[in-house]
Amino acid sequence: MTLSPTGHPDRLVARRWFLKQCGVGLGAIGLADLLGATASAAKEDPLAPRKPHFAPKAKNVIFLFMAGGPSHLELFDNKPGLAKWDGKLPPPHLLDGYRAAFINPNSKFLGPKFKFARHGQSGAELSELLPHLATVADDLCIVKSMTTDAFNHAPAQIFLSTGAQQFGRPSLGAWTLYGLGSESRDLPGFVVFSTGGKGPSGGNSNWGSGFLPTVYQGTQFRTGGEPVLYLANPRGVDRSLQKDTLDGLSALDQMRLDEVGDPEIATRINSFERAFRMQATAPDVMDIAKEPKHILDMYGAEPGKPSFANTCLLARRLVEKGVRFVEIFHESWDQHGNLVGDLKKNCKNTDQASAALIKDLKRLGLLDSTLVVWGGEFGRTPMVQGGSDGRDHHPNCFTMWLAGGGVKPGITLGESDEFGFNVTADKVHVHDLNATILHLLGFNHTRLTYRFQGRDFRLTDVHGNVVNKVLA
């Protein structure tokens, strides 16, 4: 913010400014850093890299958001017992206080539709739909005891993304950026893709900054065409003309800065320079044709054909460039009907690339510092919807998996009852998951706060416990 890059008084001013501007509460993050080595960077840019509360395990996150609610019963949570109940009504006590979205809760059970087998040294149990994931079973931390508060898509997605069912709260990615800043000078720190049949129900609030400064919100990238909106020079403007323009702008803005002394002008000059660099960097990083064939094949990626596979590869490329948080929304898991056919299709589209992402990160030595999260907003009912090929939304119990980034590999956490209806051991609430992710990033989730409307808000509200059992 200030003109002079050094000097004691200016630094104090900058610190005060930063505390005010970013609303960093006392005792919250940022302060330690401000007093530390990177203080001079912090005053210039709210996205400057910052140190968290304690040494982090994960520096980056790739969140594979399987929107719609993947069926844990067909993918991860093997319930041979449920097969025996197929066609029978659930025991009444199970349904006490249970609310369902579409079905009458008192609907018949539907047995699992796919076979399971154990894989790797860890013996992780996976469905036959996930042959590729099976090859990295020993890198996975499968959490079969997830539970959430909402059973409709938009509220449940917003809940998983922001820790609240109401719109208007910052997303996990925004909190991460707020806490850690961005390592990348030429790319946004929080990049979002959408690769499913449609966009997520919760819309852009899934990656919003809520009441945090807007610089922390996610930036939507496209896998085809112009990756970032307005990135490409307009027709008739080449790189050389763009350079001339920025030079002219910079010269005039600098004159104004000299005249009026407003440090915000310096920030603007800097923003234009970063934009210019992004124009070169982003298309380059988005060009997966530069990858060798065996890497493309590993993902099942085909340059020029937007897909989940291409996007996973892009996520890896972005993380390599220092992008802090990459989130891929793949909205296609809402199997009220056509459960068997759609799950086969979805797994064909996502299984190979999800597994390849782990292998690739590992190959590059990035898995240790990159947390990969896979999961959706809820699971699906053991009860049938429609004839015999659909399941309704189910918040009580579902499965997610984590890999890398300080998570214990090769374990399966949690158990559910014989129907996969309720969690019976090691329950992990969405707030617990978020607390754990923040922990891996080096934050005490109760202290990563932002004061708004007279209250210190945090991602986990007043809840959340770090799930120590998943920490490596």
Added chain:
Amino acid sequence: MPMKAITLPFVVLIAGWVVDSALAAESIDFQRDVRPILADNCYKCHGPDAATRKGKLRLDTRAEALKGGRSKQPAIVPGKPKVSELMGRVESTEETEIMPPPKSGKKLSPQQIETLRRWIATGADYPQHWALVPPVRPALPKVRDAGWVRTPIDAFILARLEREGLKPSPQASKETLLRRLSLDLTGLPPSPEQIDAFLNDASPKAYENAVEKLLASPHYGERWARHWLDAARYADSDGFEKDKPRQVWMYRDWVVSAFNRDLPYDRFIIEQFAGDLLPNPTQDQLVATGFLRNSMINEEGGIDPEQFRMEAMFDRMDALGKSVLGLTIQCVQCHDHKYDPLRQEDYYRLFAYLNDTDEANIAVYTLDEQKKRADIFRGIREIEQDLKHRTPDWREKLAAWEARVRDDRTEWSVVRAANAGDNSQRYVYHDDGSLTAWGYAPTKWSSQFVGKTDRKRITGIRLETLTDANLPLGGPGRSPLGLFALSEITVEVADAKTPEKWTRVKLASATADFGNEEKALEPMFDDRSGKKRSTGPVAFAIDGKDDTAWGIDAGPGRRNVDRKAVFVLEKPLDMPDGAVLKFHVKQMHGGWNSDDNQNNNLGRFRFSVTSTDHPIADPLPRGVRAIFMRPPDSRTPAQVDAVFSYWRTTVPEWKEANDRIEALWKQHPTGGAQLTIASRRKHRTTFILKRGDFLKPDREVTPGVPTAMNPLSIRVEPSRLGLAKWLVSRQSPTAARAIVNRVWQAYFGTGLVSTSEDLGTQGEPPSHPELLDWLAVEFMDSGWSFKHLHRSIVASATYQQSSKTTPELLRKDPMNRLLARAPRFRVEGEVVRDIALAASGLLNPKVGGPPVYPPAPDFLFNPPVSYGPKTWTEEKAENRYRRALYTFRFRSVPYPVLTNFDTPNGDASCVRRARSNTPLQALTTLNETLFLECARSLARKTLADGGPNDAERVTLAFRRCTGRKPSPREREVLLAFLTKQIERFSAPGAKPWDLAADDPAHPPKLPSGVSPAQGAAWTALARLLLNLDETITKE
């Protein structure tokens, strides 16, 4: 831990910079110094929340603190810190004694303990929080440099500056002032002609005249409406997954007009909270209640709509708190407030005022349409008068007709049917046996309803379709016009003793009180099947064909009325034990996209059965039947007219007059719709909700206002209208302060209270408390006039200072809270765009009307970016260049240009925008389609009227963007740039039209003698100018 130790100096440092330092000040101020310590460290267990209170001790009131808790030992003995238990506890070193307890993670610093000690020693006063004490006009402070003071505002600002040893800045240049005024008051930059006129006006009233001209501009309303629309969380779509378009722009235009006609703020609020309850409300006053309806609506499949009605209620409360009260009330939704003296009961009593309402959707008409309607109704009245005039014995004839038809009715028994089909669309079940559909609306589907009847003989089935305030335009259907199409109805019956054994009942014939003539289904219901579908007479509902349906479209003005159809059974059913009936209602006349407004479903409806032979649908409207129930001599003239209006249609001799009236109805305008709020006929009870969960109602509460605030006047209505009047009562401690603070914020970048959404105990104290109160009282005394407030502010020397800053000022006051200089900041997203449009001459200044669709990348509105496909038909004509205020706002896919510049998307009330400075903004103004079109237009305009040489042209273009002339050095840079670009575009193989033309295949005409290369080079130059920091900054 080490961090904590380092933290302390910072507390002091920050406090010292934002407000008077606690420790430097001679005396202890409870609100400023003590309360924050108590609130942060003690109130959680010893505060207003009875549920979490420990040891029966309260420290938030003086009386309680002096009394002590369970131990009966006074926590505080005024004047005697040594014997005060509080001090003993906070200074204790014993783990079991020390407060706050170690497990709370909180610990008082030595300075904080010292503050408490001095506070107790000086008497332990508990003056009420400033924001809860109504403002009184403060005396003007004395200043040394009285010559600088032009208005009372300046006295407050200067007094503080002098205290801090600072001097105000000199006055800004006239050019800067006019641009500042113009941006502040209208959100548009001044044209070079306006600037010249102002520069040439040497009269002492030049400034004042400029202010008056701007305040009188219709663009003033647009500018200030935008600030309010943030608080009103205005958007043109529903939000959530479906995010369907909604019609609410009449509300937006009402806000614009309210500012333009300087509607007093108290009136402004009353109309938005209770316009419908004012005597004989105008359409405008109904539209104003749209404020309460700017909440999101969830129609995702599988939801419980009541849950999301409650979410909308919480949103309304949040908006009430932020926009009017200026207080955080969200926290008390779940529990008593830890810090503010608001209780959970207070929240739900306020809530009760708003909860007893219907979510209405009314027909609205533009002024022209309203005039047209008045003409039509006058015409009809005249024809009817003429009929009466020509028929002296019309009263006798009418009575005879009434006697003939009044008993001419079939006995019906209502069948209380319940949804027996899938759970996608949900229903509200009414006491009268009817159902109203809500929540998700499938567009092509079959529904089933099951209900019992005691009738032993059934000859016919009646389906009534009923109006309901909660339906589009009042229903009776759920289509955007409040209509429906009944594709097929079939019925099954079972003996009440064997309710699962269904037998299909054959329906032989059907009658209805109305069915439209057969017509092709409207394009809005396109199902992409290519099949021809139609609506028409009720027989279509039992013809066995899904593509024909009963339709009730009686045309504009008469669509939204109750209707009925009667279906006669081929063979009467004899059911000695009673029967269970299953109604299969097929509704196949919706469109392909259930994520858009394409349903054509029944809205509110009711089934009945009869035993009468050959039943038919009563041709008489329900309303007429209802009037029959009243003795003729007790009917109002309007009721007599209503009966007459129906009766005349049955008189064959009056065919000619009836035809003329029909012809008049045909001219009735279609009109639009507006979401509004309406009081319910049937009272809805409000409960305190445990932890804010709508499934956990606790105690019932009645409407009321928070006990800690100004009491409700006994003279106001006990209704929502009373609430509205209370909100803006002269006694309100926060209403005026909250709004003047936000007006100040719009001018100066930061409010006098920087936390403009919360003036309460957790908000920041004001930088200039007396000024805030002065402005609030002045505002109220002026009759809550915004224009008066603006005049007061812009007349001040404070406002007219230069915004230039120095390293010294930056060091002393980096956030410019003391205002030793004018603020300098990047304008809001809308203004960024409007400046480009205005500077380039493209701006279409039209005020008001439906939202518009400027250029935007198509993919945003389609999967996989958008959840559902959205319609965004890019404007090709004059609407392309409207102000950003009119850009259609989809909540889930906000317009990216505006989002990149921190424009909120309307998910929740926002009274303070962020102001970021990012590379994405640079990319937007450099590369976005519309900004490019502006650059081309500015280039052509400059070439056409910029004067004889490039230097003069550069000057003109520069002025259009920044409002001032370039310095010689600046002009040099620009001319050098221009020369270089002319060379570039003149080079062999260059394609100047690529840059200079919107469509290179159809290049625009350039002024004579101008080459395409010059056109391109000037476009590049214009683009540069539009991207200057100064262009998008208010200096």
